[in-house]
Amino acid sequence: MDEPLPIDTGTSAEGQVPLAPTDPVARVLIDHPVPHLARTFDYAVPEKLAEAALPGVRVRVKFAGKLRDGYLLERVESSDHIGPLATIQRISGPVQVLSEDLLALCEAVARRYGGTLADVLRLAIPPRHARGEKAVLKAEKAGKSADPAAAETENPVTGPDDGPADDPQLLNRLGEWVLTAGEEPTSDERAAQPRRRALACTPGPTPGLSWIRAGLDAARATLESGRSVLWLVPDHRELAVLHSTLTHAGIAEVSVLSADQSPELRWQAWLRGLLGHTKITIGTRAAAFAPVADLGLIICTDDANLNFLDQHAPYPHAREVCLLRSTIEDTELFFVSTDRSAEVQRLVEIGWLADVTPVGPARRHAAPVVFVPDEERDPFAWQRIPSRAWQIMRTALRPRPRDGGVPGPVLVQVPRSGYYPVFACARCQEVARCPQCQATLTTQSEVGPFACRSCGYHSETFSCQRCRSNQVRSIVRGRARTVEELARALPDIEIVESGGDHISTALDETPRLVVATTGAEPYVLGGYAAAILLDSLWPGPWMRSIDESVARRLRAASLVRSRDDGGAVYLGDEDELIRQTLTAFDPTTFMSRQLSDRKVLGFPPYRRILELTGAGADIDEMIGEIGEVEELLREDAEDGQRSVSAYPFSAGDRVGTRVAEIIASRSAKKQPQVRVRIDDPRSL
Known part of the structure; x- marks a missing residue:
């Protein structure tokens, strides 16, 4: 029997476009809202883009006859695709916005919440703003840390149209008051703090703002060691007061990142963190993914606040993003609040977090x-x-x-x-x-x-x-x-x-x-x-x-x-x-x-929760395919039925990955979709 003729699988591009001499194949993640299409595809790297097409840059490619955005994840020597490859049309900016750490974090969040990587990246990386990017890169080339030009016309905290403006003089007085009230801890006290800890603070000498003093003490120790800080707060009011306090504390290179900002200011703040122009980044839940060079400490204020729960798929909670990020990047972690969330208390009780909350007479007074x-x-x-x-x-x-x-x-x-x-x-x-x-x-x-x-x-x-x-x-x-x-x-x-x-x-x-x-x-x-x-x-x-x-x-x-x-x-x-x-x-x-x-009953946070909303038959089919969940309740909803199931922590990544695969499969088959939420605090 004759041997089959070998098939030439050498890489080529449509239209015989000359290719990059090395690693001419780019694996591009398409930013697509349809689940089964939000994945990587191979594209040819034309010779003219060989130097600019670096891993982590944004690209524009043709997909299904239309130009779409995507991220270049890696360059390889060859492709399994038979036939000529479509080429990358252009590079959207010279900055490698998707670093290895950010990619690892977004992949972990996608597994945790049963979503697509494209959905998570949409939350993690703000839309590009060409003018803002040009200003930051110009400052980078000139050896400066920031370009204040854009900040002259807008509030760097709340943006141009965020309701009534606050009295800057009063905010300044608040910042000074927080710094002057109480005693400053010694460097020995700062060094003695556990790496990952939680604090339920009291009014003390700065009522309402003792969380700033506690966080500032932790941040100073990290800054003195030469590393950077990421600090999350629930909304723009806390952000305004915190920014004022840090300014009066003489901490330079503070970057403010919030979804309330204009696209230009937000992109500038994001880029400054990526390029290492800032030592401390503060923001709302939008900042949970913010790039911070040499990150040493993550502070999360009032983690139980529902403002930290993102309302866009796959609905991640900023507290969980902080936990994943602290593990992936091996950073210190500090939860500070006036109350204590169930999730943080569980981590305290299993020993993953140290509780530094004062007790006894000191707390009462x-x-x-x-x-x-x-x-x-x-x-x-x-x-x-x-x-x-x-x-x-x-x-x-x-x-x-x-x-x-x-x-x-x-x-x-x-x-x-x-x-x-x-x-x-x-x-x-x-x-x-x-x-x-x-x-x-x-x-x-x-x-x-x-x-x-x-x-x-x-x-x-x-x-x-x-x-x-x-x-x-x-x-x-x-x-x-x-x-x-x-x-x-x-x-x-x-x-x-x-x-x-x-x-x-x-x-x-x-x-x-x-x-x-x-x-x-x-x-x-x-x-x-x-x-x-x-x-x-x-x-x-x-x-x-x-x-x-x-x-x-x-x-x-x-x-x-x-x-x-x-x-x-x-x-x-x-x-x-x-x-x-x-x-x-x-x-x-x-x-x-x-x-x-809750531990005896097997309720959250001792088990994870999967909420499915859709037609009853579709929910039954998904639960049968997942296989590792126990249904707790089923009730009628406006758009069908709502089912809440529980599964153990040990099955977390498996269930999340399996849910994402089922959603993609149903999308490819054009079957009705079921809305998925994992660990939504209001599911039960």
């Missing part, structure tokens, strides 16, 4: 005094603003000379608009109560869902026990009504509102009332003299609702001066867990107890 309603002794404790709250408020605004207190602003925290912590029947005005335990029901809107915090009762519909009506009305007053009541009772006191479209970042120490919705509480120079935390702030019927309630209260209470400086908090919650945690100002003990129950 650094926190404000917390008062709770006493129905037995105070006959007016049931009122919207009880007599004890009025007393605390007046004492803080106008302390008597014999008390020796320093007057200051008073924070009045009210629920978010549209949230019904307590509601009643719209027909008979009867307060809605749980049919199982008779505790008050709570809902997020007039149409539900309705749930009980005491026994866990949950229902999608409401029926009044007295008149059987299905209509509800709120009996908790919002921010506007609260302001009216305070204005009538204290007509000569200034009232400032913060919430909705008008959220203040910082205020001065003038004695006034500050009425703010949850999460919109401004920072105050010197801290609030007192806080009145009205109504219950239960966020809804989900597993982490009590965690979120405690976190919201602790964040507000941390803005108040310590008890040694006369700070006081009136807590209106009836929940005993919230009262105990706030009174002791001890979130670590609270979370440790919560985790003991």
Whole structure:
């Protein structure tokens, strides 16, 4: 039998274009939204682009008759493709934006969340801005570290159109206050810190901003060793205050990176980090992937904040990106917050993170005094603003000379608009109560869902026990009504509102009332003299609702001066867990107890969670193909059904990889897609 003739598989290009003399084949990752097409393809490297076509650069290639963006991952000698290869059309900029470390991190995130590498790179690398890139490269060539030209017309923190501008003079005073308050730790104390640690901080000498002092101490030790720092914060308000503090601390070469910036400023900040022009990079969740030359420390502030959860596929959480990055790049890691997330507490308990939270008398003295309603002794404790709250408020605004207190602003925290912590029947005005335990029901809107915090009762519909009506009305007053009541009772006191479209970042120490919705509480120079935390702030019927309630209260209470400086908090919650945690100002003990129950039940964070949303038959098919998950619940959703399954940590990469393969396969077969979310905190 004759041998088959050998096939010439030598590399050639369409149109007989001359190729690069060495490694003429480029493996290009196509930036494509369709899952089965977001992968690598071989392209020929033309001779004219031989020197510019380096691994990590952005390229433009023809794909399915259209020009598309992509990343050149590597150059090789030959291709398995039979026939001529399409050529790279052009190089989009001379900078190798995709480094080996960044590629490894993005691949790890894609495996972790069951997504495509192209989706993760879309989150990790901002769109290119040619003018901004030219300015940075010009500065690089001239030996400078930055080009301030673009920053003259825009705020480097918030961008040109990010709501009302903050008073820069007040931000400067805040930065100076953070630096001058308290004592500076010695170099020996800095060196003694564990490499990976977590801190639940107290107000101390800098109420509301003690996280900056703690992070700054850690950052200085890293900067003194010659390495760089990456610091993540939840939103632009923290970013503005942090930037001001670092500027006043004399730390040069600070780069600010946020999705709120203009495309030009964001790309410039990203490039400066890549080229090593900055020693410290600060930003919101968009900065979790930011390139930092010689990275030595990652700081993540308030890791439980839902702003860190990306709303674009594959929906990564910045905390998990930090954990992966610290492992891949072998860096120090520091989680600092006023509360303690379940994920961080689990890492503390297994010994991966060291807990450096102060305990005992030191912690109690650094926190404000917390008062709770006493129905037995105070006959007016049931009122919207009880007599004890009025007393605390007046004492803080106008302390008597014999008390020796320093007057200051008073924070009045009210629920978010549209949230019904307590509601009643719209027909008979009867307060809605749980049919199982008779505790008050709570809902997020007039149409539900309705749930009980005491026994866990949950229902999608409401029926009044007295008149059987299905209509509800709120009996908790919002921010506007609260302001009216305070204005009538204290007509000569200034009232400032913060919430909705008008959220203040910082205020001065003038004695006034500050009425703010949850999460919109401004920072105050010197801290609030007192806080009145009205109504219950239960966020809804989900597993982490009590965690979120405690976190919201602790964040507000941390803005108040310590008890040694006369700070006081009136807590209106009836929940005993919230009262105990706030009174002791001890979130670590609270979370440790919560985790003991979840560990027995096999709930997160002791297992990972896979949420699938789509048609029931498609969900069943995917779960059958994955094979390593246990379905916990199935319920109807707007676009079909929602299924939540659990799987062990040991199967993490396998499940993530398998999910991505199934999604790509379904895409190639043009089957209906199922939306996938892994470890979404609100899945249960």
